[in-house]
Amino acid sequence: MDRVCVIGAGSSGIAACQVLGARGIEFDCYETGSEIGGNWRYLNDNGMSSAYRSLHINTSRQMMEFKSFPMPSHLPAYPSHFQIAEYFDDFVKHHGFRDRIRFRTEVTSVAVAPGGYLVTTRDRDTGAETALTYRSVIVANGHHWSPRMPEPAFPGSFDGEEMHAHFYKTPERFAGKKVLVLGIGNSACDIAVESSRVSARTFLAMRRGAHIMPKYLFGMPTDHLTTSPLARFAPGWLQALSLGLMLRLARGKVSDYGLPEPSHGILGAHPTVSDDLLTRLGHGDITVKPNVERLDGSGVVFADGSREDVDVIVYCTGYRVEFPFLDPTEFTAVSSPDNEVSLYRRVVDPAHPGLYFLGLIQPLGAIMPLAEAQAEWVADLVSGRGALPPVPEMKAEITTYRERLRRKYVKSKRHTLEVDFLGYQRELLRERRTWVRSDRVV
């Protein structure tokens, strides 16, 4: 069987390596940095980690662990990035494939070539370039590393410091300053909370409200409730209703804390998870504002006409889906500036079979076990156990998925990759079973 190329040794890349290795499929994995872990490697020298010093995952340990190597039970319910990176190191050690990862090797181009894809790499230390053809390429370079600034940019000019959340590491730089944090996603909440402990003032501005999920509900990690056997098979509307009721009982309305009430349903947006935000709001240490209307020299004017002096603006405005090694005119399925991707089962571009995108999804839960499930699906295809349906069928599936997204989620560039954590795993498994039944096993 042909050797497979894996791009990236973050959580999805190592999931791919493990599955390929277990199936006896040879592979080369290229990683720009000196270590595995991707986003979860704090200060990763590949320059692509958005982790800050205090980052803890916001899904529980049981939700994020790889099936093939459960997280040790001595770890807390919500491990830190240090613990997660160590777990990934142990995962690779346990499965014994570290020697097949080429560290400090950047993939600079993947181009269509006879027999597959020509993958060009550059050794970061020597600058030496190598080009090899692979029939199958697994792209696992992550989608939370290329900062997206407000689009269009706010009018006016600002005299202070502007930064994107990607570059935020620790709060000391905010000491004694007036800080404006923009957005109401997970980065914004964590950074506003940290800033509020040291800054002179912290403003949190947003263009819409959000349902803030606590990490714990009734003494257990919230996602243990949302993936409980009862929730597993309940229809979406019942899940939303029961979660909404539980939140209302446990902590009231978000407007009780000064946040705008969201106009969308509780499962209509990627979840913002924070236990600390509501307390900091209750302490009066964070001031809530509507969106920025314009920058105004030493300050900012907000949509309600109010103006505040500000020293630093932190744009927690999300990330671009980007593949610097793919020519956007050839690989149009993943080159939309609005993060729209057109992939069969969120993995395959119908125009480029043999090229697989892993972890290019956003679940209400963690990516790792889903990347593992995707890797099994891909390994079936690579080994000939499975086969892709005809192109029109793949395109129809993509259209159906995008229509479902449009119906379910608030229109936003952050909701183009959403998948249902349990439903998506079932979907992949179902298709793998049909492959076995239809006797495609070789």
Ligand SMILES: NC(=O)C1=CN([C@@H]2O[C@H](COP(=O)(O)OP(=O)(O)OC[C@H]3O[C@@H](n4cnc5c(N)ncnc54)[C@H](OP(=O)(O)O)[C@@H]3O)[C@@H](O)[C@H]2O)C=CC1
């Ligand atoms: N502890 C953890 O595990 C953490 C996980 N993460 C994850 O990382 C990913 C990225 O999160 P995050 O960095 O928060 O980014 P997100 O894309 O999730 O959120 C971006 C936020 O910025 C807002 N926004 C975007 N453009 C504008 C604009 N022009 N004006 C005003 N507001 C704007 C969005 O609003 P709108 O909804 O209207 O588009 C949204 O509130 C997510 O998957 C998140 O869950 C992040 C931090 C911590």
